[in-house]
Amino acid sequence: MIAATLTAKRLLSEASQTWELSFTCSEPLTYQPGQFYSFVTQRDGKQEVRAYSLTQAPEGARMVLCLNRAGWYSNLLCNLETGGTVQVQGPYGGFVLREGPGIILADGVGIAPVAAMVDALLRAQSNAGPLHLLHTASSESEMFYRDRFEHAEREIAGFHYLPLPGVEVAPHLEEILSQAGDEKPTAYIVGLNAFAAPLRQWFKDRGWDRKQIVFERYD
Ligand SMILES: Cc1cc2nc3c(=O)[nH]c(=O)nc-3n(C[C@H](O)[C@H](O)[C@H](O)COP(=O)(O)OP(=O)(O)OC[C@H]3O[C@@H](n4cnc5c(N)ncnc54)[C@H](O)[C@@H]3O)c2cc1C
Structure with missing residues (x-):
């Protein structure tokens, strides 16, 4: 599991309550642009997992998300203060660019x-x-x-x-x-x-x- 520490947050849209969150991870990330990481946490003694796509090309241990306040976990993430840490694993997913048009x-x-x-x-x-x-x-x-x-x-x-x-x-x-x-x-x-x-x-x-x-x- 990788620890991700929040370094910055900014509101992208008031209307849709969309936030951009920037994290520094405990290790460099190697992923293909378009892939996502799984955010793993506990709720009432049960494991909960939510996926978030990364919004930038790989750059060391940096991880940037763009997410809406939708329900339980996304609100928890959007409410996180800088310095707060979450646990992630990945990368996952096949939503990546292919050759050609x-x-x-x-x-x-x-x-x-x-x-x-x-x-x-x-x-x-x-x-x-x-x-x-x-x-x-x-x-x-x-x-x-x-x-x-x-x-x-x-x-x-x-x-x-x-x-x-x-x-x-x-x-x-x-x-x-x-x-x-x-x-x-x-x-x-x-x-x-x-x-x-x-x-x-x-x-x-x-x-x-x-x-x-x-x-x-x-x-
Ligand atoms: C591969 C993958 C990549 C994803 N990447 C992103 C991302 O980059 N940014 C992001 O905001 N979310 C992303 N999601 C959705 C994310 O994983 C969560 O499902 C979302 O944040 C809702 O979780 P929650 O605990 O807040 O809400 P829950 O309590 O689980 O409730 C979810 C409810 O909110 C509705 N809803 C409203 N807006 C969203 C939304 N944006 N995503 C999912 N459900 C929504 C759903 O229809 C559902 O009814 C991704 C999901 C997948 C499977």
């Missing part, structure tokens, strides 16, 4: 693993093949990491960012895919199940194979 659909804090992927592209100054990012949420204040994505759009050839606050994703998706012709870009879908499951079905209905869909649901 892709379209990423993220809702709300589902943007967290995407922020890590794009941080890695920026650090490597690598091209994207092409990669479209569509981020939906109910309000403008939830367009987290917008500066990073706009910066990436200027710096990374092939990277396109479309913030969609309060906007339906389907028409934009249709338009982007119509420009891709017959090619089927890898579909990356991440967020709560109510967002993610219908989109996965949308791609399946249009002939995407299971293997061409990289999917992560938060609940």
Whole structure:
């Protein structure tokens, strides 16, 4: 188990009660951008585990999360004072970038693993093949990491960012895919199940194979 000590916290959105929490861990972290760690704790004598995606490319023992106050454990994390410690293990998960063209659909804090992927592209100054990012949420204040994505759009050839606050994703998706012709870009879908499951079905209905869909649901 790795000990993670909170070093900084900031409120990203009052409306959605979303926080960014920065930790220093007891050892350097080796993970692929897009992966998550499991946060392990006890509640009434029983072990509880919650997953959180990391929002930046690996950088020593640093761990940065983006999370909503949703229920019991996320409130506990958001209430943690700097200097407080939690126990984590990982990395886990297959929500990582593949070679070739892709379209990423993220809702709300589902943007967290995407922020890590794009941080890695920026650090490597690598091209994207092409990669479209569509981020939906109910309000403008939830367009987290917008500066990073706009910066990436200027710096990374092939990277396109479309913030969609309060906007339906389907028409934009249709338009982007119509420009891709017959090619089927890898579909990356991440967020709560109510967002993610219908989109996965949308791609399946249009002939995407299971293997061409990289999917992560938060609940
Ligand atoms: C692979 C993976 C990665 C995840 N990464 C993140 C992340 O980067 N940031 C993050 O905020 N959460 C993330 N989650 C969700 C997280 O693990 C917890 O489920 C969430 O914080 C709720 O736990 P809780 O104890 O606070 O709420 P609980 O008491 O367990 O209640 C959960 C309830 O809150 C609802 N809910 C509202 N918002 C969320 C939300 N954001 N996630 C899950 N449930 C929600 C659920 O539908 C459910 O009804 C991830 C989950 C998975 C499986």
